[in-house]
Amino acid sequence: MDDIIREGNPTLREVAADVEFPLSDENIILGEKMLNFLRNSQDEVTAEKMGLRAGVGIAAPQLDVSRKIIAVLVPNAEEIEENEKGEEIVIPPKEAYSLATVMYNPRVVSHSVQDAALAEGEGCLSVDRDIPGYVIRHARATIEYFDKEGNKKKIKLKGYNAIVVQHEIDHINGIMFFDRINSKNPFATTEGMLLLD
């Protein structure tokens, strides 16, 4: 999984092919590998050992496989509280992840008029430079996809999860995050746009 292709590689600009059901073993294993990669990348010890950059999402085209498969793994934040002695204690979240899944043939089927962007901008495992600016996305989106058993799923997303999934769905359509930054004014906002921390 150190074979992530970088911007400039034409695969990242292709519209990826739909996968067919029932899924081939190859496509099931690829999805599992992608999710595993994200898990490893978020584990400090493993990431350092393997030289991985932490990621919350990855799309098959980033592995030079032009198929509509994405994996997302968005951890919930830990909470910090103070005990009676005034010491900070870390409280792990009840659920480790707010989103942890492999999606086959995902697409946005409806979305809010309202836009949203991450205040800090976006990064990408296929882009080795900082590109400042607001990446303008839908604040809320309904996503349809298939799970590995071939069941059709529909989920409504908002906030950070909505941003992550839209970033990955863009990859299977040949779109890079910087395409969505206003080139003349990178920090321009649209009416009512949400800025997410």
Ligand SMILES: [Zn+2]
């Ligand atoms: Zn990316």
